[in-house]
Amino acid sequence: MPHISSHAKIGQNVRIAPTAIIHDNVIVGDGCDIQDFCILGTPTGGENAGKPLILHNNSIIRSHSILYEGSTFGENLHVAHSCVLRDGITAGSHLSVGNFSDLEGNCVIGDYCRFHSQTHIGRGCKIGNLVWIYPNVVLTNDPLPPSTLEIGVTVEDGCVICTGSVILPGAHLGKGSFVAALSRAKGAIPPVRIVAGFNGEITGTIDKLRHRASNKQHPWPNHFARYPDSAQPMIKALGEALAAELEKL
Amino acid sequence: MPHISSHAKIGQNVRIAPTAIIHDNVIVGDGCDIQDFCILGTPTGGENAGKPLILHNNSIIRSHSILYEGSTFGENLHVAHSCVLRDGITAGSHLSVGNFSDLEGNCVIGDYCRFHSQTHIGRGCKIGNLVWIYPNVVLTNDPLPPSTLEIGVTVEDGCVICTGSVILPGAHLGKGSFVAALSRAKGAIPPVRIVAGFNGEITGTIDKLRHRASNKQHPWPNHFARYPDSAQPMIKALGEALAAELEKL
Amino acid sequence: MPHISSHAKIGQNVRIAPTAIIHDNVIVGDGCDIQDFCILGTPTGGENAGKPLILHNNSIIRSHSILYEGSTFGENLHVAHSCVLRDGITAGSHLSVGNFSDLEGNCVIGDYCRFHSQTHIGRGCKIGNLVWIYPNVVLTNDPLPPSTLEIGVTVEDGCVICTGSVILPGAHLGKGSFVAALSRAKGAIPPVRIVAGFNGEITGTIDKLRHRASNKQHPWPNHFARYPDSAQPMIKALGEALAAELEKL
Numbered sequence: 089m090p091h092i093s094s095h096a097k098i099g100q101n102v103r104i105a106p107t108a109i110i111h112d113n114v115i116v117g118d119g120c121d122i123q124d125f126c127i128l129g130t131p132t133g134g135e136n137a138g139k140p141l142i143l144h145n146n147s148i149i150r151s152h153s154i155l156y157e158g159s160t161f162g163e164n165l166h167v168a169h170s171c172v173l174r175d176g177i178t179a180g181s182h183l184s185v186g187n188f189s190d191l192e193g194n195c196v197i198g199d200y201c202r203f204h205s206q207t208h209i210g211r212g213c214k215i216g217n218l219v220w221i222y223p224n225v226v227l228t229n230d231p232l233p234p235s236t237l238e239i240g241v242t243v244e245d246g247c248v249i250c251t252g253s254v255i256l257p258g259a260h261l262g263k264g265s266f267v268a269a270l271s272r273a274k275g276a277i278p279p280v281r282i283v284a285g286f287n288g289e290i291t292g293t294i295d296k297l298r299h300r301a302s303n304k305q306h307p308w309p310n311h312f313a314r315y316p317d318s319a320q321p322m323i324k325a326l327g328e329a330l331a332a333e334l335e336k337l
Numbered sequence: 338m339p340h341i342s343s344h345a346k347i348g349q350n351v352r353i354a355p356t357a358i359i360h361d362n363v364i365v366g367d368g369c370d371i372q373d374f375c376i377l378g379t380p381t382g383g384e385n386a387g388k389p390l391i392l393h394n395n396s397i398i399r400s401h402s403i404l405y406e407g408s409t410f411g412e413n414l415h416v417a418h419s420c421v422l423r424d425g426i427t428a429g430s431h432l433s434v435g436n437f438s439d440l441e442g443n444c445v446i447g448d449y450c451r452f453h454s455q456t457h458i459g460r461g462c463k464i465g466n467l468v469w470i471y472p473n474v475v476l477t478n479d480p481l482p483p484s485t486l487e488i489g490v491t492v493e494d495g496c497v498i499c500t501g502s503v504i505l506p507g508a509h510l511g512k513g514s515f516v517a518a519l520s521r522a523k524g525a526i527p528p529v530r531i532v533a534g535f536n537g538e539i540t541g542t543i544d545k546l547r548h549r550a551s552n553k554q555h556p557w558p559n560h561f562a563r564y565p566d567s568a569q570p571m572i573k574a575l576g577e578a579l580a581a582e583l584e585k586l
Numbered sequence: 587m588p589h590i591s592s593h594a595k596i597g598q599n600v601r602i603a604p605t606a607i608i609h610d611n612v613i614v615g616d617g618c619d620i621q622d623f624c625i626l627g628t629p630t631g632g633e634n635a636g637k638p639l640i641l642h643n644n645s646i647i648r649s650h651s652i653l654y655e656g657s658t659f660g661e662n663l664h665v666a667h668s669c670v671l672r673d674g675i676t677a678g679s680h681l682s683v684g685n686f687s688d689l690e691g692n693c694v695i696g697d698y699c700r701f702h703s704q705t706h707i708g709r710g711c712k713i714g715n716l717v718w719i720y721p722n723v724v725l726t727n728d729p730l731p732p733s734t735l736e737i738g739v740t741v742e743d744g745c746v747i748c749t750g751s752v753i754l755p756g757a758h759l760g761k762g763s764f765v766a767a768l769s770r771a772k773g774a775i776p777p778v779r780i781v782a783g784f785n786g787e788i789t790g791t792i793d794k795l796r797h798r799a800s801n802k803q804h805p806w807p808n809h810f811a812r813y814p815d816s817a818q819p820m821i822k823a824l825g826e827a828l829a830a831e832l833e834k835l
Contacts, residue, residue: 190703205439254767269503454688501752518752548730
């Protein structure tokens with residue numbers, strides 16, 4: 089029957105649903121909420137076997153989600169329903185992961201990233217701070233499928249990857265770049281560029297993204313700041329950095 | 338352990354699997370079937386908090402699916418496995434939702450709609466009657482991602498959205514329009530048009546869709562009527578309305 | 587509460603998690619591992635109702651997955667988390683199915699196939715040996731959606747279908763063909779061709795796929811053989827067959 093391993097370390101004021109399963113190799117910080125039919129600390133093979141799953145304070149794991157051993161997440165992690173987060177992930181604070189997302193492991197993720205539903209992050213990816221990934225996006229890693237090569241994607245701070253896009257193996261998205269929906273991005277994309285279409289062409293810079301009503305435009309920190317107060321200095325710095333990149337052009 | 342809240346209102350002849358969880362704020366009609374590892378009435382925040390989840394008669398919720406409080410579905414709802422249906426949905430009768438679909442909430446859906454697997458319906462969408470949505474389709478809602486704007490998609494009666502397509506924020510698909518696979522639709526699409534490709538171009542009208550063997554052609558009510566008898570008047574009226582739109586051209 | 591039907595036939599050394607559910611109509615071979623919150627033998631209607639679900643030796647079904655009655659899989663099946671495998675599937679040995687995949691049933695699958703996460707295999711498809719299908723790929727089957735026609739896809743031995751592609755109804759992918767990411771393939775594709783883009787154009791042959799560092803090139807059996815020993819004769823024969831197809835051109 090569902091259970092909490094006596095070897096798991098559970099913090100203060102943690103809510104664990106009666107149907108959740110907590111394996112041996114798990115450390116849960118204070119104030120976390122582990123919901124029904126979740127599994128924490130699924131054993132894995134390979135290089136991360138036997139390493140703990142570490143959740144820091146105030147994290148929420150919604151129902152039916154599975155987190156393997158061997159990954160570490162910063163505080164205020166929010167995992168939605170029916171996600172799989174495998175081993176070897178090192179993530180900063182306030183990561184938000186949408187329903188049915190699949191984080192394949194062995195990746196590095198910065199602070200305040202938001203992945204929407206049904207995203208897929210291949211092994212070996214590197215993702216900066218304040219990155220937005222929308223539904224059905226896939227970050228790939230095999231440059232010659234099928235091969236034994238694994239060349240992940242790098243996504244720098246403040247990038248936005250829109251719905252249904254595929255980032256091809258080894259692509260490097262420069263700071264604040266924006267991938268349009270249903271596009272393929274490949275190679276090195278300089279900062280603050282818009283990438284669009286099957287061939288991943290650069291079609292402009294992000295200051296073209298302007299809301300007709302408000303006349304506010306990207307970089308998105310100009311008009312979006314629905315984050316906790318703790319994020320505001322980082323958002324402000326990102327906005328300045330992206331504005332400086334646009335100035336250079 | 339799994340449970341049925343004593344505050345939930347359960348109709349006659351309802352089957353509830355022993356591992357299903359029914360929260361407080363749930364009303365289930367007669368003859369429903371709630372399968373294993375489901376959760377009904379997940380609490381939510383915001384405007385729909387505390388409102389009930391209402392399922393009408395003869396609905397089936399397959400295993401591992403999650404329905405939040407604050408939504409109302411007409412009779413004969415069929416939710417397949419591992420779906421998430423959030424708060425603020427008002428749906429007509431005979432809605433069918435495929436495996437792994439994600440209905441983000443705050444949307445209106447008509448009668449006799451069929452969503453296939455892995456569909457994603459963003460908040461703020463409006464969907465008419467007899468609409469078909471195929472696997473991996475996403476209806477988006479943020480016109481300047483990330484922004485605080487939410488401009489959903491409108492899909493009128495009888496539309497067909499094929500596999501892997503993305504409907505861009507604020508798009509309005511006129512009655513009986515057809516979006517080809519892996520396409521992006523945007524803006525206002527007049528009735529009975531075919532939309533195809535990355536740029537969402539109108540490539541013709543739906544009477545072009547003709548089956549070589551039978552020589553039957555769209556509008557689809559000409560050749561498809563595998564619905565309950567109760568739907569036949571609505572299908573007939575749709576077929577006539579779409580034929581009239583084609584006549585006008 | 588979770589249970590194992592007394593009518594199910596369970597082999598030797600099978601691990602069944604305490605939260606798994608095994609219905610009546612299930613035969614499980616030796617050495618299998620059935621993980622938490624899985625359901626085996628879900629009853630179905632139609633032509634496959636009442637037929638058993640047969641799992642052969644050494645199969646692994648990871649958590650939250652659902653396998654219907656009426657399907658037969660060869661030994662060493664590996665189903666990842668939260669999959670749905672419906673009725674009427676006949677699969678060879680060593681099939682691997684990634685997280686959130688949806689096999690809709692009534693299909694034939696050869697030996698040593700690997701489907702990645704979030705794949706969708708429509709009813710009526712035929713898939714050969716050693717086929718690779720990457721995340722978010724959909725094999726469709728309705729040539730005039732919505733219709734009552736069902737014309738599945740045929741995928742011959744050694745094909746590779748990259749991330750996010752849609753294979754249109756009735757397509758026939760010849761031996762060793764390769765579909766690029768986010769492409770649509772349709773019609774008859776001769777062997778060893780590369781298909782790319784929205785219009786599914788043939789853009790070359792697979793010997794163009796060359797890794798810059800190692801200078802190894804497709805056909806993939808030239809450089810990839812991370813399979814069990816039992817597969818090596820089949821891989822060698824495939825490599826020779828594909829090389830012979832390339833010679834002919």
